[in-house]
Amino acid sequence: MRRLRGRQKRRVCVVGLDGVPHGLLARLTEAGVMPHTAAFVRGGGLRRMRAALPPISSVSWSSFMTGANPAEHGIFGFTDIDPRTYRVRFPLFTDLRCPTFWDRLGESGRRCAVLNQPATYPARPIPGALVSGFVALELSKAVWPRQHLAPLERMGYRIDVDTQRVREDPDGLLDDLLSTLETRRRAAAYLWDREEWDYYEVVVTGTDRLHHFLWQAVDDACDPRHQRAMAYYGAVDRLVAEVWDRFHQGRPPEAEGEGFVLLSDHGFAGVRREVRLNAWLREAGYLFYKTAEPQSVADIAPETRAFALDPGRIYINASGRFGAGCVAPEDAPALREELAARLRELAFEGEPAIEHVFTREEAFCGPLVDAAPDLVVIGRPGFDLKATTRGQQLFAATHFQGMHTWDDALVWTRLPIPEQPEIADLARPILEWLR
């Protein structure tokens, strides 16, 4: 009867704050911007957490929902390529190569209600209900079971903000963020009431969007949009409070916080320059294109020895692995070492741009390791790695203000997790708590 505490059924409730760094949450809770979150964080338990590699939402959330490494779940980025043709493809939820913990909870009759989890599109059946998050395109394909579609449509549910108009109208983004968050709040309440669940999850992705476009407004108190950015965080705090209060209704005070998890999937920092890895590979003589205006890595020439995919994945164009691979397998280790050493030296105006270069073996472990990049490069805060094939400038200015960081995601929970957790470490304690 481990499942029961007195007459209380064990449940887990997760609030995800996409792209919120540990340091920022600590600051906002201390500064009174997020008073409700501060109330439970103050008691301790807020930890810095490592994201999956590379630190982007599709990979990190896939590691969260499976408890697995990318070489086990098979999601290495928002993009992947066909190894024969180099054609870029976009992984779907069904490309996930191992079960989610929601599937595993279903095996013991537990049900889940999951709202706005990135990397779950198109929605497939899970034991319970799922509303997919980014990169979901159409709500009709993002909702399972379908009975929830009409109510969500009626309440004007929005998957994401409009990111196309931000450059022209940054203030419009702040309005959009608030109205999208409001529909998320309503949908969260709806799923809470309509689903019989043991596991509940809602993810806020507006935080990530705010940071990409208006990081300075978040980070710099002198920025003219700072108050509005803080008002958005105030609204996020109210959503956290609403979920927290519902979760604790009718529970004894000594059970406060039990089974509640607050987390982010990666951190954020300000951007100084974009670092275009394919431009560097080309300049350094590792990469050649077939055309003057390459659109993607599908346009690389056969003599290419290495190429990059976003954000910092380096692949050796090895024969036997890629359709036009020209590097003999016996030459690949030395080439990889050479690339890693040279990448570590990359600097902008004398300032080192690279924080880590992980080899495949350091970053990944699992049956799909052969599909993993040969190197994963992490930029220092301020240096945002890109793999665009357009533009030949190595260090480029950008209109984006924020970039993802790897080792300062956050987690708050009372579940037993490692002292220095990685995002994949959360699945097991959640499963064990519900067993």
Added chain:
Amino acid sequence: MAKGFTLWFTGLSGSGKTTLAERVRDILLERGMKVEVLDGDVVRQNLSKGLGYSKEDRDTNIRRIGFVCNLLTRNDVVAIAAAISPYRAIRDENRALIGRFVEVYCECDLETLKSRDPKGLYEKALNGEIPNFTGVNDPYEPPEKPEVVVNTAKEDIETSVNRIIRTLEQMGYIPAGDARGYTEEEEESIKERLRDLGYI
């Protein structure tokens, strides 16, 4: 590359084998595969007509189903068998014969089976009116290492079907869910969104 395989449902009467087999068949047909279902009750009315419920007759029945599944499998058809198949040794014999074999154990407790029992068979068997009724007065040997276990007392049909399909995908027997991936138009939309956020 061989495309056929055998999906073998085993479990007590009323545990959901036929229902799940039919649901999985519909999904595989929708994905353009050739599929045949060999249902234990149907096979006993033709291929195994005249066989009884002694251990010997039961073994013969399961071997016959295995024989047909093997023919279908090697001709690139997905063979789905839904039969109580109570004895582990004969199921394993079929596994060895066919090779591309995925065993699904439909687990369900007796209380639930009794409550489902539309023909009152469990009640009669428990009252001693039906001899050799598997799970009541005849043995059932659950598989030791089935590829999939579905607990039909605890989980709904969608969950079970989903897990079976996911396992087949992960084992590489069927292409992943939407192997066609996104349409060109959808890909363009995704590219645009990823570009908007600086992800590509």
